Amino acid sequence: MTDLEGFRSETRAWLAANCPPEMREPARDESDICWGGRNAVFQSDAQKNWLERMAERGWTVPDWPKAYGGGGLSPAETKILKQELARIGARNPLYSFGISMLGPALLKYGNEAQKQRFLPEIARGQIRWCQGYSEPGAGSDLASLQTKCEDKGDHWLVNGQKVWTSYADKADWIFCLVRTDTQAPKHQGISFLLFDMASPGVSTKPILLISGNSPFCETFFDDVKVPKDQAVGEVNKGWDVAKYLLGHEREMISGMGLGGQTESLGEALGDALADDPILRADVARFDVDAMAFRAMSERFIDQLKAGQAHPAQPSMMKYVGTELNKTRHELVMAAGGSSALEWESDRSKQGKAAREWLRTKANSIEGGTSEIQLGIIAKRILALPGA
Numbered sequence: 049m050t051d052l053e054g055f056r057s058e059t060r061a062w063l064a065a066n067c068p069p070e071m072r073e074p075a076r077d078e079s080d081i082c083w084g085g086r087n088a089v090f091q092s093d094a095q096k097n098w099l100e101r102m103a104e105r106g107w108t109v110p111d112w113p114k115a116y117g118g119g120g121l122s123p124a125e126t127k128i129l130k131q132e133l134a135r136i137g138a139r140n141p142l143y144s145f146g147i148s149m150l151g152p153a154l155l156k157y158g159n160e161a162q163k164q165r166f167l168p169e170i171a172r173g174q175i176r177w178c179q180g181y182s183e184p185g186a187g188s189d190l191a192s193l194q195t196k197c198e199d200k201g202d203h204w205l206v207n208g209q210k211v212w213t214s215y216a217d218k219a220d221w222i223f224c225l226v227r228t229d230t231q232a233p234k235h236q237g238i239s240f241l242l243f244d245m246a247s248p249g250v251s252t253k254p255i256l257l258i259s260g261n262s263p264f265c266e267t268f269f270d271d272v273k274v275p276k277d278q279a280v281g282e283v284n285k286g287w288d289v290a291k292y293l294l295g296h297e298r299e300m301i302s303g304m305g306l307g308g309q310t311e312s313l314g315e316a317l318g319d320a321l322a323d324d325p326i327l328r329a330d331v332a333r334f335d336v337d338a339m340a341f342r343a344m345s346e347r348f349i350d351q352l353k354a355g356q357a358h359p360a361q362p363s364m365m366k367y368v369g370t371e372l373n374k375t376r377h378e379l380v381m382a383a384g385g386s387s388a389l390e391w392e393s394d395r396s397k398q399g400k401a402a403r404e405w406l407r408t409k410a411n412s413i414e415g416g417t418s419e420i421q422l423g424i425i426a427k428r429i430l431a432l433p434g435a
């Protein structure tokens with residue numbers, strides 16, 4: 049038996065013994081997902097146990113170094129772990145912007161003290177983060193951000209406003225882009241700051257959506273004092289950290305909707321397709337595209353881990369992944385007919401299909417719009433004239 053075969057059989061046995069049966073069922077809805085944090089609310093003992101067992105082994109972040117709470121697994125072992133988790137339909141034990149966005153940026157740009165301080169807490173799900181990038185006047189043109197950050201000698205003083213800050217009202221800390229030099233060209237006067245959302249002067253105002261949910265907030269900073277050692281990377285060079293983090297965010301968003309699904313859409317819809325040859329053909333086309341995307345994602349992750357991925361490749365993955373996810377949900381709605389539009393009458397489903405379909409519309413906006421990704425691909429990958 050090779051080392052990897054041995055690792056697979058040990059992993060399979062450990063998961064069989066440690067993944068609670070309830071955690072092998074898909075989450076019912078948003079409220080059934082574990083985000084961790086200072087005030088974590090667990091829906092069940094199974095959810096809590098699953099997080100604790102995975103964190104104990106470093107498997108919430110299997111490829112991070114053990115010294116920072118990770119599993120220290122090689123890329124090949126990480127892939128096997130993911131395959132084994134998918135095989136039993138195991139839930140992600142922890143959803144976390146700390147894991148999918150901030151962690152990779154800290155591993156690359158953080159100093160040793162910052163890594164020691166934040167990474168193990170992120171890995172154990174003890175700290176919940178939000179992302180303070182967008183502002184009322186800085187979305188696609190993110191580098192136009194105006195949140196002001198002054199050097200007051202022994203601390204930073206932050207004043208300004210962010211918008212669309214997902215879960216700002218639930219997060220413990222924020223990773224935030226601020227302007228530290230108002231005279232420099234716009235990309236060069238930005239710094240990347242971390243601070244506690246409980247700091248005096250931080251306030252949030254949830255944005256109520258048509259669905260009735262408030263997944264994000266306006267976030268206000270009014271004379272917020274931030275310790276000097278909480279800037280990541282060089283002061284005024286935060287744009288490099290911001291871009292690197294965005295690559296990881298785009299990679300994460302590209303996998304939404306497709307990554308966790310093991311069965312094809314044709315299998316999932318089953319009888320609903322029986323009488324409709326046109327819809328069947330559309331679903332077959334989608335399943336082929338989804339298979340190709342999965343293969344491309346796998347190759348991309350391998351290249352990324354080997355340090356061989358093109359820096360603009362996450363834009364390509366995000367564009368294709370989010371467009372596919374939108375198509376998937378259009379097809380689910382088409383197969384469901386008028387009953388898929390049900391919103392509130394069926395309490396057990398609570399308009400799941402319609403709500404999920406509407407949510408996919410945001411996939412091609414969050415983390416940078418599809419138009420912006422196409423612009424990046426045209427310029428940096430295809431090197432098109434005039435791009």
Ligand SMILES: Cc1cc2nc3c(=O)[nH]c(=O)nc-3n(C[C@H](O)[C@H](O)[C@H](O)COP(=O)(O)OP(=O)(O)OC[C@H]3O[C@@H](n4cnc5c(N)ncnc54)[C@H](O)[C@@H]3O)c2cc1C
Binds near residue numbers: 179213
């Ligand atoms: C669900 C969701 C969650 C989010 N969470 C967060 C978060 O946690 N933190 C955070 O900081 N932000 C968050 N955002 C904000 C998101 O990053 C921005 O909405 C996005 O970058 C677009 O910015 P904007 O909304 O200001 O649109 P604009 O930049 O005003 O764009 C409007 C339209 O113009 C197009 N456009 C703009 N510039 C160009 C161009 N150069 N070429 C072609 N077309 C262009 C865009 O594609 C878009 O269609 C979230 C957004 C959504 C939808």
